[in-house]
Amino acid sequence: MSDFTIWDIVRNLLLATRWTVVLSIAAFVGGGVLGAILLFLRIGKRRLLRNFVKYYVELFQGTPLLMQLFLAFFGLGLFGIDVPAWVAAGAALTLWTAAFLTEIWRGCVESIARGQWEASASLAMGYVQQMRHVILPQALRVAVPPTVGFLVQVIKGTAVTSIIGFVELSKAGTEVTNATFEPFTVYGIVALIYFAMCWPLSKASQSLERRLNVAHRNQ
């Protein structure tokens, strides 16, 4: 029975980690693009669109990611689409990531002092010019640390996709446990692999915050 060495366990888990990484990157990129579009609607002039994005964010931040996954998994199926787990996982995580990034970035844009808008307006800049030359360059710097920090949440979020059957690190952990009967070791290693991915990002987020703030103060 216990023919599994620690190395066997680690190797199998690391192989599955690829899919955690791929899914995280897909969700982050997809969510980033969608989040940027939603951000412009959220801070734009059209009230209807502003409210739509507001409720979108409310909905995705106020419900469990697990339920969103199930709805994507079973909901898309209602339209006659055959949904493999990876499609549902990618779709749900993208929508979820977009909601959080929109809200994070909105905070960053709104942290730019009112006077900056007024100053650029007084220079006869249009909305697009104000955004492009004045607001976004400043907001971007504020946005980098929390965005990197949120990547940690995305990586941890992918663990939930194991529940609808997507084979990534968490699912592999369960499968390896079922084969080896060593839950303590296996889940311990799984936790350490997640930690190895997330901790550097957390640290990077913290140091970026410190660095970019210093730059701001010296300005």
Place this chain on the structure above:
Amino acid sequence: MTYNFDFGWLLVYYPQILHGIAITIELIVVAATVGITVGICCAWVRALGPAWLKPPVTAYVELIRNTPFLIQLFFIYFGLPPLGLRLSELEAANLAMVVNLGAYSCEIIRAGIQATPKGQFEAGASLAMTPFETFRHVVLVPALQRIWPALSSQVIIVMLGSAVVSQIAAQDLSFATNFIQSRTFRAFEAYFFSTVLYLLLAILLRWVLARLGRIIFPRTVAR
């Protein structure tokens, strides 16, 4: 699209749904009370505590904050029994949520403590208060008040995250949903309905925490 929506099925299972809601509420009440207490203790250690206690607390906080809740839950429920600690599904779910919220609230509360002006500590000392009395009476309450909105958000995040405890067969709201789904094959309706319930629970919880904040922190202590 030829699918006919039928939410009528759900009504048949109202006892399971009510039971699930009750368990989810129970989980979050325990997690919030015990977890925030753990968070306060850890925040004290990280901000003001003795140096030898800091590394283990820091390790706990960093480890929990950088691993998924699902893995923490599996580790506690499946990983600890071989070591002789066997917990029931609900105990494991409760413990995992307390451990999780403890780590997150520690960081939030620490930020509140560290935002306390130095003069507050000196003022406490000048009234012959011990460092502990100063912390308890002068520092902690304004610190909690400062970070109450962030702490409330974290409690809501943990409540929503608790949906995965159905994976160790703890009978919360998502367990009830899975149960109904497996009986009726009405997957979309079941998950849609409980998503709405979770949203309502989140809104309710936010309201309760805001009320609680106003009761605990009278306006006179405001910054």
